Amino acid sequence: MSYKGRAILRDAIYEARASWAFVERNINLVKRYWGWEVVWLVYSIVNSLAVTFIGAGMEKISGQAVDSDYLILYLLVGTLVWSYLSVVFNSISEMISWERWEGTIEYTFMAPVRRFTHMIGTTMFAVFYGILRTLVILGAIVLFFNISLSNANLAGAIVTLLVGSISFIGFGVLASILPLLFPERGSQMTHIVQALLLLVSGVYYPVETLPGWMQSVAVFSPATYVLEGMRQALLSGESIPGLLPNLWPPLVIGVVCIPVGLIIFSRAEKYVKYSGRLKRSG
Amino acid sequence: MNNTGLNVTNVTKTFVDRKAFNLNRLWGRPAKTVTAVEGVTLRIERGGVVGLLGPNGSGKSTLVRLISTLLIPNSGYIEVFGHDVQREELTVKTLINRVSVEASFFKKLSPIENLLYAARLYGVRGKEIKLRGKEILMELGLEESRLYQPMEKMSRGMQQKVAIARGFLTSPILILLDEPTTGLDPRSKRQVQAFIRELRKEHDATILLTTHDMTEADVLCDRVAIIESGRIIAKGTAEELKGTVVEPEGDKPTLEDVFIQLTGKTLQEKEMGKNEL
Ligand SMILES: Nc1ncnc2c1ncn2[C@@H]1O[C@H](COP(=O)(O)OP(=O)(O)O)[C@@H](O)[C@H]1O
Ligand SMILES: [Mg+2]
Numbered sequence: 001m002s003y004k005g006r007a008i009l010r011d012a013i014y015e016a017r018a019s020w021a022f023v024e025r026n027i028n029l030v031k032r033y034w035g036w037e038v039v040w041l042v043y044s045i046v047n048s049l050a051v052t053f054i055g056a057g058m059e060k061i062s063g064q065a066v067d068s069d070y071l072i073l074y075l076l077v078g079t080l081v082w083s084y085l086s087v088v089f090n091s092i093s094e095m096i097s098w099e100r101w102e103g104t105i106e107y108t109f110m111a112p113v114r115r116f117t118h119m120i121g122t123t124m125f126a127v128f129y130g131i132l133r134t135l136v137i138l139g140a141i142v143l144f145f146n147i148s149l150s151n152a153n154l155a156g157a158i159v160t161l162l163v164g165s166i167s168f169i170g171f172g173v174l175a176s177i178l179p180l181l182f183p184e185r186g187s188q189m190t191h192i193v194q195a196l197l198l199l200v201s202g203v204y205y206p207v208e209t210l211p212g213w214m215q216s217v218a219v220f221s222p223a224t225y226v227l228e229g230m231r232q233a234l235l236s237g238e239s240i241p242g243l244l245p246n247l248w249p250p251l252v253i254g255v256v257c258i259p260v261g262l263i264i265f266s267r268a269e270k271y272v273k274y275s276g277r278l279k280r281s282g
Numbered sequence: 283m284n285n286t287g288l289n290v291t292n293v294t295k296t297f298v299d300r301k302a303f304n305l306n307r308l309w310g311r312p313a314k315t316v317t318a319v320e321g322v323t324l325r326i327e328r329g330g331v332v333g334l335l336g337p338n339g340s341g342k343s344t345l346v347r348l349i350s351t352l353l354i355p356n357s358g359y360i361e362v363f364g365h366d367v368q369r370e371e372l373t374v375k376t377l378i379n380r381v382s383v384e385a386s387f388f389k390k391l392s393p394i395e396n397l398l399y400a401a402r403l404y405g406v407r408g409k410e411i412k413l414r415g416k417e418i419l420m421e422l423g424l425e426e427s428r429l430y431q432p433m434e435k436m437s438r439g440m441q442q443k444v445a446i447a448r449g450f451l452t453s454p455i456l457i458l459l460d461e462p463t464t465g466l467d468p469r470s471k472r473q474v475q476a477f478i479r480e481l482r483k484e485h486d487a488t489i490l491l492t493t494h495d496m497t498e499a500d501v502l503c504d505r506v507a508i509i510e511s512g513r514i515i516a517k518g519t520a521e522e523l524k525g526t527v528v529e530p531e532g533d534k535p536t537l538e539d540v541f542i543q544l545t546g547k548t549l550q551e552k553e554m555g556k557n558e559l
Contacts, residue, residue, distance in 0.1 A: 018403050020402065021398070021399050022399075024399065025395070028391055028398075028399075029388065033390055102388050102389060104386050106347075106352055106386065107380075107448075108403070109351075110351060110352060110380065111375060111403035111404060112373075112375035273354045276297045278353075279352075
């Protein structure tokens with residue numbers, strides 16, 4: 001191997017090791033805060049169940065015949081996909097606020113780690129953790145409802161979810177800049193962003209139900225496409241070519257947001273180091 | 283090879299006072315600023331130990347953060363073993379580490395888990411971290427059972443020992459010790475000081491140590507710089523500085539006397555003054 005090739009390989013190994021630091025640390029944090037993990041998981045399961053029961057109860061609520069099984073699956077896809085996307089978004093967008101809260105942020109920023117590596121590590125954990133949590137919730141829900149996926153295109157659903165993850169990673173990177181710039185309010189701002197996405201993206205209802213102006217906001221939310229695509233794949237068994245209209249928008253959003261997010265992040269980091277906002281005292 | 287470990291040249295750092303900031307802007311007045319470090323020039327030879335001595339709020343931590351790439355100066359430049367802190371940020375980061383007054387750990391994680399995270403970021407392998415981390419912590423007098431329990435259950439003294447282990451595990455060639463013994467009980471303080479002395483003997487580390495403890499500076503450092511309101515007002519070996527003082531009756535002068543002579547106040551009066559503000 002050429003000298004340059006070897007240097008690049010050495011660099012890659014080094015960066016991989018450093019990104020593992022973030023994964024391992026987060027796994028350890030989950031273990032040590034296991035009480036909260038249980039509470040949060042129970043809350044998520046109950047929340048998903050409650051939403052899904054709306055589907056089961058629709059016939060009683062409306063007094064008319066409805067396809068309850070379809071409705072249940074419709075709502076279930078909404079609650080699970082949203083739960084997964086939220087975990088990915090939160091794990092990334094909170095990487096700064098969490099460390100600020102623990103007080104370790106200066107040590108992480110002093111370390112010889114590229115911000116890209118930092119994001120890779122955080123993202124690997126976020127996706128792995130999000131999938132695991134969602135599977136646990138799904139497992140619990142299956143105990144209560146008779147869910148048939150005979151119509152589903154599972155491969156299409158997995159592709160949709162993976163592509164959707166890329167867009168939410170991008171949004172997470174962008175959102176993580178807020179806590180960096182605004183130590184006191186940044187974390188609250190990211191929660192508002194998340195709440196708006198929940199409202200406009202058609203998590204529990206078709207986007208067409210919304211007033212016109214909200215529908216035009218929905219166009220910019222990657223979750224809109226991920227949810228639509230997941231429903232087409234799981235409820236109607238849509239093939240992958242048929243899913244394309246819902247695959248390329250989140251892909252484009254992700255491919256644009258991740259590098260743009262990283263660039264803005266490093267600008268913000270410079271600004272924060274210039275103004276002394278990284279940490280106030282000590 | 284360059285023989286200068288740390289080169290700080292004419293560095294100034296100003297902060298905008300954020301409380302006064304908005305109000306002033308409203309009236310079209312320029313924002314109020316605090317100059318934390320002003321025209322500081324400091325040089326440490328490779329392998330040297332320099333003490334930065336000054337009261338609370340004199341700019342010690344700001345200078346340490348400027349060297350650690352956590353703050354960007356308004357003017358002046360800093361080099362670590364010939365590498366510019368701003369232009370070669372990543373290289374400089376591999377060469378340095380820091381121990382600060384606040385321990386700054388993941389509270390629920392154990393010392394070993396914290397060390398694994400912190401040192402892996404520097405490319406140290408997990409196996410080595412566990413081995414050497416344990417070694418350093420035992421040397422500092424931490425019980426083995428503590429290594430695997432959450433940090434929040436530990437006293438400040440014990441946490442500070444873990445901070446020292448974190449600082450040294452990555453084998454930095456420039457180490458920044460920002461008041462490493464402030465707030466420790468006398469016994470822990472002596473243990474930490476002994477460890478630093480030991481390191482000086484065995485390793486080739488260059489050290490900048492800030493403190494407001496005159497005796498500590500006297501005992502641990504080759505040379506001392508006194509900082510006051512962001513400016514360095516005296517530099518030299520402890521003996522040289524003491525030599526500038528008019529001998530008080532009978533006793534030999536101490537660094538405390540130097541400080542009084544230079545600022546007209548004792549270190550304690552300085553700190554009281556700060557508190558009244
Ligand atoms: N990030 C910051 N933003 C605003 N002011 C700061 C910041 N860091 C330090 N200061 C101010 O700069 C001065 C020097 O602080 P510092 O360097 O922490 O002193 P020391 O470490 O000697 O106690 C103080 O007046 C402090 O309030
Ligand atoms: Mg300080």
